[in-house]
Amino acid sequence: MVAVKIPTSNVVSVENARVAIVAAGIVSPLGFGLDETVESLRGARDCVTPVTQFNVDQCRCKTAGQVGDERLLAGRRNGRQTRRLHRASHMMIRALEEALSQDSQFEPDLTVIGTTSGGMSFGQDYYRLLRQHRDLRHSASLIANYPPQKAVIDAQDAFGISAPCQIIANACASGTNAIGHAFECVRSGRYERVLTGGYDALSELVFVGFDSLQASTPEKCRPFDRDRSGMVVGEGAAILALENLERARSRGARVLAEITGYGISTDNHHLTQPDPSGSGPRQAMEQALNSARISAKTIDYINAHGTATPFNDAAEGKAIVQLFDQVSVSSTKGMMGHALGAAGAIEAIFCLLALRHQFLLPNINYRTPDVDVDLNIVANESRPARINVVLSNSFGFGGTNASIVIQKFAA
């Protein structure tokens, strides 16, 4: 076969449309909805609690950031189909419901959502039933509701949306990767409206996995503290509705903020550990700044990945110090744990709230500065501040690094 070359005139350069966030919805251990979430953030609430969903007697870590089932499932439609849904689907439905309540006209061309493990606990239930030779008559519904795309399709179905769903599973960077890719889709002019975000629901397999790696802590999660000893796992769902800014304004949509930059890098150092030099995070942050066409000085606040593992915080801290000069930094994972594939999306909404309410998000459980990581940590309490541009980081297993820039909207 003969190779044919496409004329370079067919290669479309980036149009750089401005990208608005026109609606957002969230369910997390910090609360249901934006209002509760902003109060929890302002109050620096510690929402990490003893694990109730499965037995953790043999684990080092016994706590997690959990979304209460009683409230999550309250008021759900009582059909058989709805009862069978995974709690991840219910979280997504609640988050999307809130977003659409802000902008009922929002009809996405595409949906891009991040997750790490979908309805994993249904997979576990199925396996345990199988091992115990128990009644498997109803197992088909466990299997049908287990795949990662299911929670997203369920949420769309609940509101009559049938946009194609791209489900990104880039480990703990999934949520930020999803938002970043959605941003680029709108910015390029190929899509007008993209629904994006992330979700993950607590599961024994993942909880025990992090415990086995000794990545999770039996103590408090203390991001960037000298005595940090690991993460705690969290859960939740967050949705952002992105739209071409001009289109949004022409239809009178409320613009909550703008996304202006995205960076992605891959660090091939190790499957579970970042390159200690911080080269991967640095590359992602640099790319995000370049994408936003701003200098590092423009950033008023960084919502760090900050898992509180010795390796992550050292590498991320080093990269931040190399690029920025005493910018305010915090990790919100001390308050609610690490929601894995949802983390980037949840933290993007935290940043959105920080911009709209003009305060810096607290890094709780912080006691002793780490002399090796000289960061300007927003320690323990939220602080009023004038902030216009923020950067949010997410990094994951497999060496995936992602950063986005979110900016206060100025008409």
Add this chain to the structure above:
Amino acid sequence: MSLRIAGMGWVTPLGRGIEAVWRRLLAGEEACAQPISSGPGEREYMIFRVPNAALKDLLPHPRLRRASAISRFAAAAALDALEEAKTAIGQIDMARTAVVFAVSNGGVAYTKRFYHDVAESGAQSASPLLFPETVFNAPASHLTAILGIVGASYTLVGDGAVGILAMKMAEDLMMSEALDYCVIVGAEEADWLLCDAYHKWRLLKTRPPVEPFHQPPRGMILTEGAGALVLAREGAIAVDTIHAGTNFSRQKGAGNSIADVLRGLGAQHTEVLISSANGTFVDQAEHAAAEREMPEAVIYSPKPALGESVGASAIWQIIVGAQSLGSKKLAPFLHVDPKVEGHFSRDLPMDISANTAIVLNCGLNQQVAGLKLSI
């Protein structure tokens, strides 16, 4: 924007390599099913396995030492695709290359082993070596490490349609002037647990043959392997249009979703449809939609010969579509129910004059997508 396929790689139960597998498909061969009984249940299933010989010359790499089968299949297919692309269009700059990895079930063998230990003996027996391999993007991570890619790498999860969604993502990524190439990989490994799950879901046959379009549907046979494509701005086969598709809530609604996708692709006068018919409810839905929307098309599915590879299946179909257009032949469509009317390449390879082909994938879990290829 029309992109082109510059290289392809294929790891299947019929062997490894584009020309080798294609020759066997044209000859009407089908993979040999093997029993699998390594699960916690007693039932025995049959699957199509990639022969050990297919990976014997895969170069050793530290990342593949303990990696699962899916990672090894993916690496082999991607390296072959890049080799072919280099032959066709010259050097590939890895700094200007992205990876999009399509998967459905992922590293299920290691996931099962990891959780088996937890369920059997408690959390203290959980293996820190196995856990990282259970993460969906582990195979993509190994691949970027092997290829030296430090830029964009995405793992997409979905049903059979995920390969088309990966193509769409690659097309969107390549809007950036920073990228010249995208390696798209679809990969899957077969396991007893998957067989049992699909069986409980009434989608699996316990033994071959796969009988497309049979009424009522008799089920599919699971398979394993990988397919890889190098998407570039040069190459013999053009990817004209990619339709990221839609979702159907119930199996009965799949036909309408498929018809929407075919209309969106402008499929009406296209002469070839590479279908995802696999012996399940998908077959009737695709057949009915194709009869309405592209009545002149000859229909072929590789799944009776190769099995249902779920996350890899759409990439395999794209390879079949590209090979069909390039060779002007369609392989025999095995075991089609003789009572079913329609244009099929039934018993012998069929000569075709088509310059365009539609690749359609209706997944088993609510996603439908398609694309149009041309030469």
